[in-house]
Amino acid sequence: MEANEHEHVIEVTGLRRVYGGGFEAVRGIDFSVRRGEVFALLGTNGAGKTSTVELLEGLAAPAGGRVRVLGHDPYTERAAVRPRTGVMLQEGGFPSELTVAETARMWAGCVSGARPEREVLALVGLEAKAGVRVKQLSGGQRRRLDLALALLGDPEVLFLDEPTTGLDAEGRRDTWELVGALRDAGTTVLLTTHYLEEAEHLADRLAIMHEGSIAATGTPAEVTASEPSRITFELPEGYFLGDLPPLAELGVSDHTVDGRTVRLRTRELQRAATGLLMWAHGAGVELRRLDVRSASLEEAFLGIAKDASAGTTAPKEYAA
Numbered sequence: 442m443e444a445n446e447h448e449h450v451i452e453v454t455g456l457r458r459v460y461g462g463g464f465e466a467v468r469g470i471d472f473s474v475r476r477g478e479v480f481a482l483l484g485t486n487g488a489g490k491t492s493t494v495e496l497l498e499g500l501a502a503p504a505g506g507r508v509r510v511l512g513h514d515p516y517t518e519r520a521a522v523r524p525r526t527g528v529m530l531q532e533g534g535f536p537s538e539l540t541v542a543e544t545a546r547m548w549a550g551c552v553s554g555a556r557p558e559r560e561v562l563a564l565v566g567l568e569a570k571a572g573v574r575v576k577q578l579s580g581g582q583r584r585r586l587d588l589a590l591a592l593l594g595d596p597e598v599l600f601l602d603e604p605t606t607g608l609d610a611e612g613r614r615d616t617w618e619l620v621g622a623l624r625d626a627g628t629t630v631l632l633t634t635h636y637l638e639e640a641e642h643l644a645d646r647l648a649i650m651h652e653g654s655i656a657a658t659g660t661p662a663e664v665t666a667s668e669p670s671r672i673t674f675e676l677p678e679g680y681f682l683g684d685l686p687p688l689a690e691l692g693v694s695d696h697t698v699d700g701r702t703v704r705l706r707t708r709e710l711q712r713a714a715t716g717l718l719m720w721a722h723g724a725g726v727e728l729r730r731l732d733v734r735s736a737s738l739e740e741a742f743l744g745i746a747k748d749a750s751a752g753t754t755a756p757k758e759y760a761a
């Protein structure tokens with residue numbers, strides 16, 4: 442057992458993946474995941490998330506760099522890593538003629554110390570479908586079955602590739618609850634997702650990938666804080682933009698005016714909001730339709746992806 446096993450369950454350094462035709466899908470990325478953490482990999486289509494997760498699962502060898510899962514190389518030391526990990530691929534690809542229970546039983550036969558099938562089917566809310574053939578399940582129910590199978594071995598580390606794609610709102614919430622409960626029980630979870638709300642809700646830390654590189658990492662709050670906050674209001678009757686205090690002095694980085702609606706962007710939300718409200722108070726006017734808000738993870742994601750496309754920023758690392 443390596444000394445830092447309890448600290449970093451997954452360690453990725455300078456990782457690269459190159460496909461047959463020479464295309465470099467993962468271009469030297471670094472990140473680590475601590476025990477009991479939920480870590481989300483986000484990114485635009487084709488960013489390299491699945492290519493990365495497959496390397497962590499030991500399904501392929503890296504073209505460069507290093508991966509350690511539970512202190513082992515998941516590709517060359519597969520036998521040491523595989524029994525302690527659970528994997529939910531994007532496409533389960535199970536025989537469609539088997540029933541749900543038969544599929545779970547078949548899969549359990551490949552897992553040492555498997556939990557009872559009924560138990561994992563209940564965890565994902567599929568116990569009532571035990572006798573139904575896989576081909577008769579809806580897309581969302583198949584994702585639940587994929588998740589149930591990943592849980593059969595009671596894994597220490599769980600890899601979930603887009604676990605809630607195709608699930609309805611209730612199914613998504615159920616999966617979030619389950620992942621939260623697994624995390625509380627000490628399971629380390631690495632997931633990929635297209636749903637920023639999901640990452641915001643579930644992830645302790647995340648990385649945003651773009652074209653094979655990591656554009657930003659940190660907690661959702663840290664990554665979100667990288668994007669300016671917004672203040673929107675209507676100019677009071679009889680007032681013009683020039684009547685406001687100088688915007689630069691309020692810490693406003695840019696602004697737009699649309700009719701009487703003013704939109705400000707600032708990285709100093711408290712200073713800008715306080716200055717504006719003090720001005721309104723002093724002038725004895727009301728700022729109608731006032732809306733003051735921090736950026737959402739979605740806004741931060743779009744901003745980071747745009748910057749990365751334009752090549753204007755170095756990777757942003759917010760994590761301690």
Ligand SMILES: Nc1ncnc2c1ncn2[C@@H]1O[C@H](COP(=O)(O)OP(=O)(O)OP(=O)(O)O)[C@@H](O)[C@H]1O
Nearest residue numbers: 460461464466484485486487488489490491492493
């Ligand atoms: N077997 C392959 N051979 C060649 N190129 C591949 C192969 N698999 C993936 N790629 C390319 O590698 C890049 C990364 O793909 P990957 O599936 O890892 O992205 P992703 O971030 O998971 O995307 P998505 O969000 O769309 O699932 C893409 O440009 C894709 O076309």
